[in-house]
Amino acid sequence: MIREQLQEVEARIEAACARAGRKREDVTLIAVSKTKPVEALREAYDLGIRVFGENKVQELTEKYDALPGDIRWHMIGHLQTNKVKYIIDKAELIHSVDSIRLAEAIEKEAAKRERTVRILAEVNVAEEESKFGIRMDEAIPFIEKIAGYPHIQVCGLMTIAPFVENPEENRPIFKNLHKLSVDIAGKNIDNVNVNILSMGMTNDYEVAIEEGATMVRVGTGIFGARDYTVSG
Template sequence: MLKENLESVEEKIQEACKKSGRNREDVTLIAVSKTKPVETLQEAYDLGVRVFGENKVQELTEKYDSLPKDIHWHMIGHLQRNKVKYIIDKVDLIHSVDSIRLAETIDKEAQKHDLIANILVEVNVAKEESKFGLMPEEVDGFIDEIANLKHIQVKGLMTIAPFVENPEKNRTVFADLRKLSVDIAKKNVDNVNVSILSMGMTNDYQVAVEEGATMVRVGTGIFGARNYAQV
């Protein structure tokens, strides 16, 4: 089942790249493995998956200790400041930075480990009350404010689009995030590189790729329905 699911997702990403005139190499597939046991992740690893996304710090650290060390871990869920220290030296990328205080905490913990933490700024493009993230009009000022932190580097933007039956409804959300990244890139802010656009999940990643996603976060499409009893 896992092998077939991965092949299906891969095929759809390739289709979307072809449709939008993009190279497949420009899109990173993040296997969202929250609530899934280590055995399932190992199976995905054996099938070639090397990039995994986790929502919870405790789950990420436990899996980090149990699985091969060439895995690239991404923290994609909401991150509390008091949990940053547990993952700062374990993750390649933190997708969900949406406050000055969180950025400052990441900077401080990264300094302790003498590393540069790569982050994405989370944007609530659709302005949903239930979602985390900055409003689009806040992003410019936010980036200006955190650009001088020496131990983080802004690598791009992330959004969680609304859950919709018809993925076409999210096309404007993805297009708006891409436009925002273009506007930020034009400003040439030091220490800011907005080459990454993390957008699109199981139900809409093809549309996201067509609109410029460089990372898609696919969980159910790869692993099947989540077991919430384990959350």
């Protein structure tokens, strides 16, 4: 099943890139593997997937130890400051930085290990109360502040759009995040690079690609529905 679903996702990504006049290699597919067993990840790995996204620190660390070393792990879920130390040397990119406190915790742990951690600022474009992320009008001051941390590199922006039946409803969300990235780039802030736009999930990644996404986070589309009985 994973093989067929992955082929369909690939075909859809290619078609969306073609519609937008973009190259397929400009979009990274992140296989969102939360709640999925190691066997399912291994199957995706054998089919060529090397970038996996996890929502929970415990799941990421357990799977990191159980799977091949060339996998690039992305932390895409909400990250608590007291859990930073467990993934600081395991996650290639942290998508969900949404507070000064969290940025400070990452800076502190990264300094201890003498390494630079790549992060994205999470922006709650839709301003949904149930979602994490900074507001659009907070984004530039927030990034200007955390750009001063020597062990953090701001690499772009992430958003979680609302779940909608019609993906077209989220097009303005993706447009706005793209516009924000252009505005930030225009400020030429030291230590800030906004090349990455992490936006779009199983139900709307094609629209996100058309609006400039460079990373799409697809879980159900690859692995099927989530099993919430799994602890983690």
